[in-house]
Amino acid sequence: MQQLSRNHRDIAPASARDFPGPSSCTPSCWGRRPLTDGPMTAWIVLPVSLSAFSITGIWIVYAMAVMNHHVCPVENWSYNLTCTEETAKRGFPKTCCTLQDIPLISKCGCYPPESCLFSLIGNVGAFMVVMVCMLRYAQVIEHSHHGWTNTSALVSGCINALGLVMVGNFQVDHAKTLHYVGAGVAFPAGLLFVCLQCVLTYRIAETALDYWMAHHAAAICEWVFTVLVLVYYGTFTYEFGTVNSDTIMATLMKRSQHHHPGAGVIMGGIGKGVAMGCGARSLKSPGGSSTSTHLNCTPESSAML
Structure with missing residues (x-):
């Protein structure tokens, strides 16, 4: 019995040391604490919902705009200077398209009823973006990373949300300046948030899946971005068909x-000053x-x- 009691006393401190409780765990061990909060895994619905809701919503807005003759379908490549007669029936795509009918995302959400849904997507999406940014900020702090990168990511994400609100509520045909200000804020801030989060994902990586997300997934995104930029350069083939001397x-x-304002271009002497x-x-x-x-x-x- 004495031997068993001695063994029991030897084991108890080791178990407490291996699994520290909330009172004994310092910030330095937060990242190594086992995740035992089962109900908290429901938060995975938030980022999935943000992507699914926004992507599905803007395609519904596009379909509504096409059927209401507010924009032309994306497969249309023929545009006229003016359209004097509209022969398409309501509920079918336009048959005569001008440059004002190009199906840009902002143009699709200009007129009711699709503008109402477009505003709803902008507002709800912005709220969900803020929630994602705040939870991600807290998660990084939990891993003992309190640097400026995490704070900058939070600020850029919130600015991105503010820009989305402006884009969704100020339509480009009715409040062009405010709409462009919102778009000019939302896109750069969103890109900065993505870049900073890639850095943070690498810094707090602990498992093999974490490193896969920080390296392998980033490599795929880099390839996609590079290919898209190069494809865009290739589209200059159309414009360069008229380049000559x-x-x-x-x-x-x-x-x-x-360099010589008002002087004109003198070619081959004064006699050719034309x-x-x-x-x-x-x-x-x-x-x-x-x-x-x-x-x-x-x-x-x-x-x-």
């Missing part, structure tokens, strides 16, 4: 006028065979160069 000369003329390109010339428009007058011999036309 006059295009290069326009750049030289602009630089010359910048602005290059003076007089009408024809230029083939990109993607077509039609021609249009590009430049006239007027001061206004020369200044445009």
